[in-house]
Amino acid sequence: MKKQHIVFVKAAIWLFALLPLSRLIWLGVNDNLGANPIEFIEHSTGTWALVFLLITLSMTPIRLLTGQVWQIQLRRVLGLFMFFYACLHIITYVWLDFVFMWDELLIDVAKHPRILVGFAAFLLAIPLAATSNSYMIKRLKTNWKKLHQTVYLIAILAVVHFWMLVKKDLTEPIYYAVMLIVLLGIRVYFKYQPHLKSKVTKAM
Template identity: 45%
Template sequence: MKVFTLLRRTIFAALLVPAAALVYWTLTGEAGPNPIDFITDTTGTTALSCLVLSLTVTPLRRLSGRNELIKLRRMLGLYAFFYACLHVLTWSVLDWFFDWESMAADIVKRPFITLGMTTFLLLLPLAITSTEGWIRRLGRRWTRLHRLVYVAAITATIHFWWVVKVDFRQPRLWALALSVLLGFRAWWTLQARVPRSSAGSA
């Protein structure tokens, strides 16, 4: 088996671990006295981790020159969506048990929930159009559409920041990681523009 295939399968299996662990911990009582809260937190942070991980693929590919890494991007993005789905399901089923009225009120009145829901709605079209068929059909528009992932990563991080009461160490780390990853892209975009204009003036 090629090393890359092995890597891909390992990552695939590793990212199933949080979901499996949640089921196991909940059944064995190790999720603690407030399992719903624990599941909400874990699915949320795992979704954010996957989302930020998916943003490392392009920089890693450019830095390493290994183009096959691109194949990891969709998997990581879909994992982010998978955990985001679990997160939203936990909130609507376990936390509120389909109390639509309260949920709607929360989405409108609580900024952190508004942002969480926004993030989910941003990820939804990206997940749907992640197939080969959609990539072909949308052509260049696909690339433009999937830039929404930057917005989703930002709203997800702010969502996390606003949930926290006073201990901002974790959201601060995520914000830092995200800034670095988006910073790479901003730098490259600028770099791509500068030579062209300087070439023109020469």
């Protein structure tokens, strides 16, 4: 794929990625966020963070399955949108939900594994976002790759966090868990199938 095409695809990603936020603002302005608007925003931003995480994680499986490589360049922008929605998610929790009641909030984080798991995922994502620029990629060299493999752990924590939120109906968390298992499974499969790996490398 040509360079100008990538630019076009990236622009499309920007447009698409800002839609959920625009929707929230639109619904908020029109007082249309339902009876529990804070919960709505928490769920929405959390869901979109998870969606972008899973989209980011599908770029490598696409390469493994099709031999296409151009989409690998999209990982950074997709990953950063994951971080963007995760930030909104945390801000909603700290500001709108707990209105900076730090004592209450700290108890909530420390005592409840669900919050702790989500918070850990967020903390782990900070260094990844901070080292996503080209300068850091060059500087960290092989360590960069190692560092950014944390994303697998973040994804697992994020799905667990969602899973633990649900009172009884696990349908939705199961969708995400299955997606993640498939995405990670493809990687594992190719890792232990060297002949397949070489075939794809040739195709590249």
